[in-house]
Every structure is written in structure tokens, then in C-alpha cells.
Amino acid sequence: MEFSSVYDPKQVEEKWYGYWEEKGLFRADENDGREPYTIVIPPPNVTGNLHMGHALNNTLQDILIRWQRMAGKSALWMPGMDHAGIATQNVVERLLKEEGKSRDDLGREKFVQRVWEWKELYGGKIKDQLRRLGCSLDWPRERFTLDEGLSRAVRRVFVTLYEEGLIYQGNRIINWCPRCETAISDIETEYNDLEGSLWHIRYPVAGTNEFITVATTRPETMLGDTAVAMNPADGRYAHLREKKVVLPLMNREIPIIEDEFVSVEFGTGLVKVTPAHDPNDFEMGLRHNLPQINVLDENGVINEHGGAYRGLDRYEAREKVVKDLEALGLLEKKEKHLHSVGHCYRCHTVIEPYLSLQWFVKIKPLADEAILAVEKGKIKFVPKNWEKTYYEWMYNIRDWCISRQLWWGHRIPAFYCGQCGRVMVSMEDPVSCDACGSGNIRQEEDVLDTWFSSGLWPFSTLGWPDETPALKKYYPTSVLVTGFDIIFFWVARMIMMGLKFMDDAPFREVYIHALVRDEQGQKMSKSRGNVIDPLIMMDKYGTDAFRFTLAIFAAQGRDIILSEKRIEGYRSFCNKIWNATRFIGTNLGGDFAPGGISADSLEHFDRWILHRLNRAISDVTAALAEYRFNEAAQNIYDFWWHEFCDWYLELTKQRLYGKGEDAAVRASADTAKRVLYLVLKKSLQLLHPFMPFITEEIWHMFSVPGEGPIIMSPWPEPDPSFDFPSDSDDAELFKDVLYRIRNIRGEMNVPPDRKARVIFKTVSKRTAAMLRREEAHIRALARAGEVVIDGAYVPDKTDASAVMPGLEIYLPLKDLIDIDKERARLGKELDRVTGDLERVEKKLASPDFTGRAPEQVVDKERVKRDELLALAAKLKESIDKLS
């Protein structure tokens, strides 16, 4: 490819994903004898499109998987998709609507077939988007929650739980979405505060002229009232005991009952009771044996129990009820009322509490085990504080409504005998009733909640209920990476199901990552119109830059407010890497043969960069091991840019460009090349999990025969023979010296092409030796002319100066010196030094400090004081000289 000075991600990204996938490099082998490392992907909805949440979630998983794969594990990242019952059914129903049809026109079988067709043709677009993101998923293992194997797992779980009495059928108040025409679970109901109204309605007391007043936010439900309730301790209404009221509009007598549930303080202290349309009323109804009158049909339209209101939509009915009451003089008042109203999490329709026959999981016994598993540390949440959220929910968990009145999903394997009404639940479809022998059998129409099948994901995808080698090897999985928004929906259910059916937690750790928000800190959502499309970002800046941005933003316990500027910044980082590579590539030359590095040949900065490389390797590895993605990414960034490029590359130029046939010059250049090559390759490897594409591209430019791709290369380890702490100290001193000289040049506006003479004044032999040794580097990097080391130098008034512990630097500037500026510069430095000095002296003057602080700390302060004292004296001297 063209080795242009601007990195072009498009060309590079296109070729490598195909290469990896075709060569099977994402494959995990259950027979490889290696230690397993498993992640199951949170299965995206088959209808899904890659959004920021997916991008973050899957980038982090891919980082972990690529890292562990390089670290020699048998790394499996299990791909798959979720059938997403309601969401998918909605999509296909919308399409049908465009054709002027409804699902009922097609009938169940045809409709389901139609959804499958849609799924094959248009579903799973997200898979290509995950490829685009570089996700190294083991694609041939891909599963779908509705595929045959997973359906078998679902059935096995349902049957077992039913047989153990943990699944039951019951007539209960559930959350009903009149638009989706199905029950949804408690956690699928989202509550939003809405400004509604509180209507106060007068009910005549039977056989008297008295009226009582009840208040309601849903007047239409009065059609199904079967009582009015008061608190038994409420003296105001003692005279109403045993009385009845006449339910207006319906002209039905209903009793006044006494129940502790009714609050004396709220409203009038009297409550209308509608057992079929309110969970609290339902409970009261049970306690008092009240009839349950359901006045709504599944579309939210008043049914035959609603008298004259039959056929009206719930909101039309509400209006008409209120109007009619008003006409009768029974509407006392209408108040504004803020209350939270449940909405369907899929279509945002207001849900109705609705009495119906549904299937439930008796959850307590499963939850108890799941709580224990976390308490005992069998599962760890990272960050840990999510454990609290988890416990909170698990302690207060209520039975899980798992039946959905949909067609797209796992049909509940319950069969009813048309003859005797027996309910049969079994692995095989029964052909006749096992009680009465009748062949008149029909299967339950309802399907299961989507989350019922996703709850089995960590083991169903590995072949369960069969004891496959994959299941044995890769379960339990290593870590689950997900957002906090599905801890209840998914994480908790997987834990319960895993413990129940696999006898072991489904994962050892749960890493909960942030939510991605927009620049205003708002949650990104289509309805807000504030989504940043990851695909557009990848187009614009490249996948590697995009992934790196997500990783470096992924600090624990904090949401991500994504800014495009940052992505742009990391595109520059890609470019930096690219150009560093160009530099190295052109300088190694065609005849370069990588080989071992002999310790004696190393020069000072070689030892320094190798030492820093060791440090980077251990820091990045440690950060990844603790899911501190941001630190890992930051470490790589700093090492690459600010150590390798800013310093080492610059420092090798003198050696690489060195002229002459001198053997020493050639040897030095040769060593530099070997070090460049080694550091380049190791730091590419460190970067690979974050930026898979550019690293693979460059790796191949520099690979030696038989080496293989970077994705399969071994994760770097620190090399103890590269630990050179004292060289590292010298290098820091050297860098500091350069900062000082450059600072003077910059502040004094010394023209870039003017080479300044630099005089170092020091009595330290070590420092002098270092400076002498690095003279050429100082000349090059500080644009210095002559470099003088003179312990007895007497500065001139036109010298600009800088002082460091044990070292003074002078730049004779003659005509260029601006005395006022120089005085100000030194004055500022003196202020800083004296400020520090005051703090240190105050500390040292305190007997508490010297007496109680560790000796090391005190000594450090003493050394610091001496240094600061010396610096202050020198600075004063320099300033005095200027006046």
C-alpha cells in the first residue's frame, strides 16, 4: 500500500477483518488443552442496529478477548442474537400494516413464518456492524434464542420448573399493554411522572340522602367498582359501617368495606375498589371476597361489563364518564394531580393494570440462591457498588410474569385437555390427555417472555441440556460485560438460572460499564434525536480511533459523555503511530535483520526506553486485569506518544543519520534499529486489543517469516533484563535540562535557526558526565551551538539562566536578551520556589510532623528543603545580577 503521511483507515480496515475471519483466528477450540476464557455476548435484538451502547459494550469485550487470546488462553467470545419478542413482532406487524394487513389476517402460523422470513432477510444487520467494529466473535458458533437447540433448553427449563412447582398459572393483576396486546412484567413497565387529574366523585349512600366522595385518577374504572373502602379506625365514617352505596352510572349497589390499606390522610379517606383494574384493589378484593369485574378488553376498549360505555376506548370512556357524572351533579371537583404512570417499555403506551390468567415463576427460591452466590463472592460485580443495587432488587423481587400474548417467541409447552381441562406440561407434545385419554388437546397460545430464554444464554449457547465438550470447557464464563440497565432484566435472571440448572454461577465477574450520553449529558435515544451514530463515527475517523476513544472514556462508575472532538483527537493518535512507523520503516532499511539485543551495546536512552517499555507493559496489563480500560488506554497513549515518539525516536536520529563509515557509529545505529524494532513491535501488541486494524497492518509490514499475525502473537511480558532504573533517572534529568533550555529559548523568542551556546555549571561529576555524554543530543534537541561544562563559570549579565538542583544552565544571549522579561521569568520561578520552601519549612518546623511521620517522608522533605534553599539563593543571585 501507499506509505502516505496520512493514515487512511478505510483501506486498512477493509482487508483485515476478512483475513482474520477467513483464517479462523476468532475460533476457540474446546480441545486445545488451554485454560478457557469465555465471554458470551449480550445478544443484540435481531431487529437491532448498532448504537453507542453496543459499540462501547462490544469494544470492551473485544479488548478483553483479544488480550486474553494473546495471553494464551482458549478465548471464546460467543456470538448470537435475541429474538426480542415484542420488538420483532412489532416490526413485522408494521410492515404488514403497510400492506393493509394485520397479523390476524395471516393467522398465527403464517405470521410466524413471515417473521422468520423477515429475520433471514433483514434481521441481524447488526452482525455486519459488529464486524465493522472489529469484534473477534467465534461466528460459526453463533446462536439465536429461537433456534432449535435453545428452544430445547427453554422447554427443559420450563418443564423442570413446572414440575418443581416453581412455575404456576394464576389469575392476577398484571401490566397490560393495550397496544401490544400482551402482558408485560413489572420491570418492563417504565414509570414516568405525568400531570394528570384527580376526580372527586360522589357516590350516594343507599337508602339515605347522604353522599360520600371518592377520588380517582382513572374514573372509567368505576364501571368495575365492587366496593368502597374505608379505614376501620376512621371515626368520620363510623356511621357508614355495613352500609352500601349505589354506584353511579351503573346503578349497582356495592358494599362499604373496612380495610387497613386505606389511608385516613389521603383524599377523603374513602377509596373506590376496582379489583380487576388495580393491584391494591385486587388484594383488597381477595381479602373481602369481592367480585372482580373486568370492564376492558385487550385493546383497552370498554367491554360488555361497562354498560352504556361498551365499545368506547378507555380515554373516550373516561371523558364520557366524567361528563355524565357532571350532568348528574356527582362530580365534586377535578384537581390537577402529578402521579407516575406506567408505560410499556417497548411502545411507550400507557399500561393498564389488568386481571388475567398468566404464567408466573415463583422467584423467591431462585432469588435466595442468587443472593447467596454474590454474598459468598462466587460472583463479583465490578464496580462493586452495583452489588447493592442487585441485592436491593433481589430482596424485594416479586413473582415473574413470563407469559406473553404474542406469537413470536417460545410457545409455552403447556397443553390443555378439551375434555377434562387437565393441564399437561412435558418435554414431548402429548397426543392424548394423560388423565382422561381424550385426544382433544390444544397447546397454550401464549409465548414466553424474551428474557426467559436470554436468562439461559450462558449455558444454552454452549449446548445445554446436552453435556457438550464446549459446555464443559467454557462454562462458567469468565466475565459478563454489560450496562447497568439490564442488571434486573438479564444479569439477575442468568444468575438464578445458571445456579439452578448448572449448579454454578454463569460468570465469575460482572463488569458493569457506563451509559453513553450526549454532550449535554442526556441519555442518547432516538426520540430525543440526540444519537451519535457509531457507524458514522467509524466512517469519519476510523474504527480504531473510535474504539480507542470509547476505551479511554470507560472509567469505572461514570457515564460517558461522548464528544466527537475526542474521537478526532485519537484519529491523530493513529496518524502519529502511522508516521512513527514510517520513520522506523525508512530507517531500518531493506537489509535490516531483527535479532537479539546485546546488553553491552545498549546506550543510555536505549536502556531508558526499554525500561519504560517494561513499565508500560506491566501497567497496561495490570489495568486490564482490573477492568480499568481508561488507564490501560491512557498508558499506551502516553508511552507511544510522549515517550517513544517524543523522545526516543528523536534521540535515535543522531545515531541513524550519523555519517561516516566509523564502526562505532554503525554499531550504534544498528543497536538503535534493533531497539526501535523491538519497542515498535511490543507496543503494537499492547495496542492491538484497542486498535486491532492499524496494529495488524503495521505488524505485517515488519513481520519476519513464520511469525503470524499480531492477533495470534503472544501478549508482551516485562523483560527483567530491561530493568534499568538508574538510566531512567538520568534520562529524566536530561529531559528536564532540555525543558529548561527550550523554555528560555521560547520565552526569549530566540529564533529557531539561531544556535545558542549553552553553559552548564555543576560540581556533580555524575551530572557532568551525563551532560558530556549526551552533548550531541543536547545540541540537536535544544538547537544548541557550543556546549560547555564549566564548574567555575561566571555568568554575564546578558546570560539567560535556569537553576536546577546541583546544576545551573546559562545561555549567553547578548543582543537577544530582554532584561525585563528575564527578570520576570526568574521572579516567577523564585516565587514558586519560595512558596514551596515556605510549605516545606512549616512542615519541618512542626514537631508533630517530624515526630510522627515516617522517617522516609521526613527525610524527603529535608532534602527538598535543602534543594529549594539552594535554588532560591541561585535565583536571587541571578536576579540581582540583572539589575
Add this chain to the structure above:
RNA sequence: GGGCGAUUAGCUCAGCCGGUUAGAGCGCCUGCCUCACAUGCAGGAGGUCGUUGGUUCGAGUCCAAUAUCGCCCACCA
């Protein structure tokens, strides 16, 4: 009502176990198209770490209270 989190430079954020001069990117100012890179290089300005107390020899870091913002859960006739 219960719980969680945030508050650090103009903006977006790091800062693990309390101990040199609190860091980065972007933005801003100055000077540079220096033979890897102007998606760049060199230099610079900018912060009493929300507030108040406490613990400690020492607090951005630990504790308590408080303010503001955000989120989750529960209740809501």
C-alpha cells in the same frame, strides 16, 4: 420515601493504597511547513479540587453534614 453516583483548568474528563510542583485531550496565546507526522513540533497562560466541619503529622483522596445536578427503585385512591 429508599438507594446510588457526580461536583477537579474555558469545555470533556483522569487522579488506585492519603505523602514531590494536582494531570490529559480539546480550546486559547507565542514561535515554527526542522529531512516520520501541520491529524505535526517547541514553548506558554489557565485550577484556593461545590460548601462547611471532622479524622490525621499530612486530605482533591478518608468520615460527617450541606448544596446543586443526574440516575435507579418503591408509593401515589
